[in-house]
Amino acid sequence: MDLSFSAEDLAFQREVRSFIAENYPADIKARFDAGLEPRKEDFVRWQKILFEKGWVAPAWPKEYGGTGWTATQKYIFQEELGAANTPGIIPFGLSMVGPVIYTFATEEQKKRFLPGILSSDVWWCQGYSEPGSGSDLASLKTKAVRQGDKYIVNGSKTWTTMAQWADWIFCLVRTDSSVKQQEGISFLLFDMKSPGVTVRPIITMDGGHEVNECFFDNVEVPVENLIGQEGMGWTYAKFLLGHERSGIAAVARSKRGIAKLKQIANTEQSDGSPLIEDPDYRRKLAELEIDLTALEYTELRTLARESQGKGPGPESSILKIKGTEIQQAITELAVEAAGYYAFAYNRRAMDGANEPVVGPAATAFAAPSYFNMRKTSIYGGSNEIQKNIIAKMVLGL
Structure with a gap:
């Protein structure tokens, strides 16, 4: 693999470095350089700065707000962000559910959800892990029963990172218990302010509040918030996890x-x-x-x-x-x-x-x-x- 930078790549590197130097807020930089506890407003403010520049979602297709950069430019961009110790891009919207939506969702769903993800106006969390499931994600028990034009969701999720700040959750739910485990899972989006949603903190070994338990008690979710087809959630989940693992x-x-x-x-x-x-x-x-x-x-x-x-x-x-x-x-x-x-x-x-x-x-x-x-x-x-x-x-x- 040829890792030498072209003149265009070097010019791009200078552009990125200059942009960060001029636009990275001094107060956020001081906080992150000192290793202090990150705050939601720090992440959102920095992501909005990148959004205004058109740089917040380099991996997205250009037609949905991506940059159209080459692999080398994406690499340079991440290198410069890391070197400057900027806040990491919160992945749940931009790197995880965003790609699922622009790949599998309807046009109406894309128009509804993608703009808020790009602009960081809507904060997302992930509803995958459950108590007792461990790494066996397919054994999840959170259930969604369809009643007319809505699903009724009951169950719980755990280790839900930053759920205390989230506006919306993308959630794996069981919609059919009569088939093979992987075939009975669906992918739902719903508002964390919905009646019946409860978030409780889990304090980690370092004393921080980063993860949570989420409980769903007869939460009503419109059928229009189902991504793709009912029962295809496992396919979408694997797609999402591929993007998540690359970013880790x-x-x-x-x-x-x-x-x-x-x-x-x-x-x-x-x-x-x-x-x-x-x-x-x-x-x-x-x-x-x-x-x-x-x-x-x-x-x-x-x-x-x-x-x-x-x-x-x-x-x-x-x-x-x-x-x-x-x-x-x-x-x-x-x-x-x-x-x-x-x-x-x-x-x-x-x-x-x-x-x-x-x-x-x-x-x-x-x-x-x-x-x-x-x-x-x-x-x-x-x-x-x-x-x-x-x-x-x-x-x-």
């Missing part, structure tokens, strides 16, 4: 994470010598960089495939496995570098209160980041399930 790799942001590790490792310790002089730590850091470079090449192949009009294939499972392993390894090395400073962190400081941060600034958030990143090998389909997909789809086993 987060190569550009892992590069920034490794750069921060190097910064920490080059800082003098209490004995006066930097950690980078420890051959064992230096070896771990070098191995991590090599793994990330290999992952980067795989991601570029995936981008090239998408630029040819092909959706993410089984390579998205490879990206998901290795990408999340690298993200976790970065936090592990950060804790190792922080040493005893990683034991003490202040939740109120993370939320932006005027509390002192214990330990060197570069290591203050090592512990909460470590705890939070334990989830990455599970969401989007656990890594064990991804290995099964690779064995079947790539190795033919």
